[in-house]
Amino acid sequence: MSSTPAPAPAPAPAPVPAPAIADRPPPTFRQKAGFFAMIFGMFMAILDVQIVASSLADIQAGLSASIEEISWVQTSYLIAEVVMIPLSGTLARILSTRVLFSLAALGFTVMSFACSLATSLEAMILARSLQGFFAGAMIPSIFSTAYTMFPRRSMGKVSVVIGLVATMGPTIGPTLGGFITQALGWHWLFNINIIPGLIVAATVWSCIDIDQPEPAYLRGLDVSGLVALATALGTLNYVLEEGPRNDWFEDQTIFRLAVLSAASGCVFFWRAFTYRQPIVDLRAFSDRNFALGCFFSFVVGIGLFGSVYMTPLFLAQVRDYNALDIGIIMMVTGAFQFSVAPLVGTLSGRMDLRLMLAFGFSLFCFALYLNSFLTAESSYWEFFVPQAVRGVSLMFCFVPVNRLALGTLAPDKLKNGAGLYNLMRNLGGALGLAVINTLLVERGAHHLSYLSENLTLSRPEVQAYIDRLAERLGDSLAGGVAGDPELAAMKLLFQLAQREALVMSFNDCLLLIGLTFGAALIVMPLVKKPRD
Template sequence: MSGAAAATALPGRPAPTDAPAGDKVSAGRLIAFMAMVFGMFMAILDIQIVSASLRDIQAGLSASADEIPWVQTSYLIAEVIMIPLSGLLSRALSTRVIFTISAAGFTAMSVMCAFSTTIGEMIIWRALQGFIGGAMIPTVFATAFTVFPPSKRAMVSPLIGMVATLAPTIGPTIGGYLTDLFSWHWLFLVNVPPGIIVTVTVWRLVDFDKPDFSLLKRFDWIGFAAMAVFLGGLEYVLEEGPTKDWFQDHHVFIVFLFMSAACILFFWRAFTNPDPIVDLTAFSNRNFWAGCLNSFVLGIGLYGLTYLYPVYLGQVRGFSALMIGETMFVTGIVMFVAAPIVGRLSTKVDLRLMLICGLLLFALGTFQASFITKDWTFWELFVPQVLRGAALMMCMVPINNLSLGTMAPQHMKNASGLYNLTRNLGGAVGLAMINTLLNDRTDLHLQRLRDQVAWGRFRAEETLTQLGQAFQSLGSDADQAALKQLAAMVRREAYVMALGDVFFVLSVLFVATIVLVPIMRKPRPQPAGGGGAH
């Protein structure tokens, strides 16, 4: 063990006024951690980087409309399985080995994705990319809270918080730029140079803990299979359910049945096996389970709004992927500015108060967006995006510290996997909820608006006449074209009204989440554990 990890304050002895040995972080350790953070950035970025360029990938691989969503779904399913598993693998193999394997495998799979020639190949490589690379995310969180002393958390926590929230936020922007400037292949090739650097740096510099290979001998294969079916099935149901009318689709229903059975088996193994694949005892910590619930809601805000704004700009405003990225970039800039400010505040203000302020900012931004119309563009969305960027940082940093700051170092790796899992599941549940709500509210508003454009309504007939005159060049088809145009206008208005309803529901959700904050206790600083405890 290094001296920084081993040095701790003696009980009952006051801390010296100058920087104690336990508070010093070597340059090599800091460089190693920054390399790990960048690896995590790549893994999270790849969740969203393809979202703005799916049509280009579809054309390049001659894929059908039903097949192309699996480029994203396969990655998400595989990643959500690896995240909770990473705690055990990190203890068994050590941080150095698991992160090196993860970074190297992620880079290799990026190359395979770029050179895919069929949609089947792409889905396989994307799944492997998500599974192997998924270990990087929780490993960084665990390292931040075990290797670095509490005095450094004002620097470390905002950094990982910014990366975890910024990567999916700017993913569509980067994807749009790469596809427009080069081709969709560069969505994956862009990972190769930094991936190699991260792999080499981590292998050479990381030495935070020692492996415990005995854990592999007691590996619970039944528990792992149950967890894979449970989490993978849950992700599939949440992804496919909204577009396929949930259990009306027999594939979704069958997967739900298998998922439910696997869920029961997984929890039975978790509570009865002496060496479970995932140790759930972390949830006995009040701060941890309340923080996970907050992280779940943060996932809804993070991934849900990253989805909603591009949907509006693309479908209603007709923006290109590049234009959407430029509009969305406001949130990223605000996060960069807010990160050091929030980090400084976290040492001076009660973290629970900061979290309440963050949730209120989230609610204020989505409430303002609930008044959205078909004419909103960059400047109308500017303030909601500024509020969202500030809210993400003011929520993420306190939730990280409140949830993981009270965990014992020997439980940190396992807790980090569970904590990151809740954020990803929050995003999946949020997207399913948003799409279902959008569909239902669009149908409701469509029915109401149709009553307003029925024959005999003066305004409707006047609009139809004006449209008919605009289509006079079509001759006998002018009336039909006018009717189609009016129907499209009605559907667009219904969709925009539904978007406003979704934003309002999110506002209520963020305000309601505030009741979880008083449950959490103010964390008492834990000594740096060096990551060596198993």
């Protein structure tokens, strides 16, 4: 390593994109075509996180996997994506944005085809991991490209488009996946990526040319930091995914991986602050708006992924809805996101972005509050207003936080900053889902215990209800305890208590997410107003 000073002149090209964003000329039609191809590539990458969610049972049957094993079809994608996202900035600098995105889109397409051909769980997990790894390179690139290519006066509209794509992917993923599986079979969840993926790769290769590769940067690459970062993020995501199902640190595997994640994280941070050319440059966090923007992105991840996860889960477990019924309800959020997008784009150029973000967080908090009064009979219209308000609030959250976080970064920090910014959103989602799954179990047990204490035969009302139910059931109860209608009635009453406990635990989780958004408003005054 004694020869490492040689690459020192490498940062010299950084001032090339130095013109102020406001002074930058608008992109040409060719550049716009390449940019929107990148947006579509990002949409595919985000969509494929959730597109398998409603079809895991079909994939499980096709691969002869167990219920516990099939969750890895989703988990493997997420872990690989999270590992790749922070590395995208370094890779974009070495290869250039054009080469990195084109290779990532092509790799994503090839791995999608490999997923459709998988005949075993092992083959599927390998293909999904590589698919997620390539997807992780596409997601951050769009953010740095937007701030490199477009003048400031256009960033409002551009941010709206990016915001729609980033929030619509998780929202419509389970619905679209259910439709495709019912109509064509689960293999087409992956085959639909092939033609669009090839078009995206070819278009980006032909139309995007915003920076030049810096291969000299490879010579001083921090391999130790790279291994530490990949290990820390990979094991952390595994712990967050599998922890709720395995009773957290009571499971030795979870405990050991948590220790490994913490130790690897310490090594990574030590390398990041001491090595002259770290794999991820954390100096972007010295920009106050970027640091706060990453915090708000983390919170948005909790709300976005958490609400998208809980609504279909409630409708499936409590209301026994199929994919089509769930999709109809979930589409309300998407419809209102689209409808409010032009307004948000206009306001983002005229209104203080800090006020927009505060309004968006307050509105999301209110939406989750409205959603926290679910009952076992809640259906389309009970979900309509909360879903509509949430759809509106998502656009008011995502567009300003995107511009507040990345709009003040120096051009040479954009690629790295975009990776960190997107990583925080994904980590927020992973942590949020882990907390939700844990609380659903713990709060459900708490509520069931409380209900059970009050559903005793010593209470006249309970005994009267059992008597009436037993009388209706009679001796012909099918599937119950034949010849003992009273015992069958008690069993049904306990099942009813379990259902109500589950409903109350969903309400608790929804309210907690809403309160998280409300609490995040405390640090809003620290955000600096960006320069126009």
